[in-house]
Amino acid sequence: MPDNWGFVIAAYGLAAIVLIAYWRFLFRREKELDDAGTVRQHLSQESGAQRTQRGPLP
Amino acid sequence: MRRLLGGVTLLGLAAGFVMGFVVAPRESTQGNVQRIMYLHVPSVWVAYLAFGVVLVASIVYLVRRAEAADQLAHASAEVGVLFTGLTIATGSIWGKPTWGTWWTWDARLTSVSILFVMYLGYLLLRGMIDDRERGARFAAVLGIVAAFNIPLVHFSVYWWRTLHQPPSLMKPGPGTMPGIIVAALLVNFAAFTLLYVYFVAKRARLLRLEAEAEA
Numbered sequence: 001m002p003d004n005w006g007f008v009i010a011a012y013g014l015a016a017i018v019l020i021a022y023w024r025f026l027f028r029r030e031k032e033l034d035d036a037g038t039v040r041q042h043l044s045q046e047s048g049a050q051r052t053q054r055g056p057l058p
Numbered sequence: 059m060r061r062l063l064g065g066v067t068l069l070g071l072a073a074g075f076v077m078g079f080v081v082a083p084r085e086s087t088q089g090n091v092q093r094i095m096y097l098h099v100p101s102v103w104v105a106y107l108a109f110g111v112v113l114v115a116s117i118v119y120l121v122r123r124a125e126a127a128d129q130l131a132h133a134s135a136e137v138g139v140l141f142t143g144l145t146i147a148t149g150s151i152w153g154k155p156t157w158g159t160w161w162t163w164d165a166r167l168t169s170v171s172i173l174f175v176m177y178l179g180y181l182l183l184r185g186m187i188d189d190r191e192r193g194a195r196f197a198a199v200l201g202i203v204a205a206f207n208i209p210l211v212h213f214s215v216y217w218w219r220t221l222h223q224p225p226s227l228m229k230p231g232p233g234t235m236p237g238i239i240v241a242a243l244l245v246n247f248a249a250f251t252l253l254y255v256y257f258v259a260k261r262a263r264l265l266r267l268e269a270e271a272e273a
Contacts, residue, residue: 003090033267
């Protein structure tokens with residue numbers, strides 16, 4: 001039987017593309033959420049500090 | 059820890075590639091196209107594993123209402139759908155030169171397609187329901203029901219006359235494959251299992267962060 005290397009390359013190439021694409025999706029989303037988390041943390045710290053400077057709320 | 063897991067996974071995949079393409083010999087009947095097996099069979103193993111985890115995590119969620127179990131089920135289902143899709147695609151590519159057709163509606167191919175569509179439906183269901191708790195509950199029920207299809211897929215080659223060959227590895231009794239081919243396959247099984255753990259850990263963390271951001 002002929003070796004059909006084209007089919008082998010197609011199968012492994014497709015798998016590589018799909019898996020790398022999924023990994024990139026996870027990586028980018030993780031970065032987005034981590035950045036958003038850092039901003040949220042920053043904002044909550046700032047608002048907490050401002051409240052302390054102004055004194056307790058009436 | 060996740061970086062270490064990622065590194066080990068990458069090493070495992072490289073080792074699997076070397077085993078499949080350098081160490082394992084050319085198969086005498088099918089030729090080199092048989093090397094697709096080192097990708098196709100571990101992919102379906104990961105799909106079974108992923109949907110098994112969905113089943114267990116869904117039961118845990120329904121009993122304890124633990125959000126972490128729901129996130130694990132969600133992440134595992136997504137990775138399972140990815141690997142089921144890969145299984146179908148690589149099987150089709152392997153089928154053309156060996157069977158002479160890209161696709162046939164035999165019991166194995168049909169049952170695995172149903173499995174794929176069911177878990178795709180599971181993911182769509184999750185996306186459709188806005189109420190997080192309600193969506194998780196419905197998805198858990200579907201995650202349990204859909205798991206009944208897994209033995210149907212695996213044993214379909216015994217229960218019906220199929221073009222697809224019966225399993226050479228995940229079956230009772232002595233193996234029929236040469237040791238070196240089994241070794242290459244096992245290395246790829248291990249590498250793909252690591253890849254599954256890596257993907258699920260990363261995806262479950264993202265789901266947790268998304269839930270925290272929404273709260």
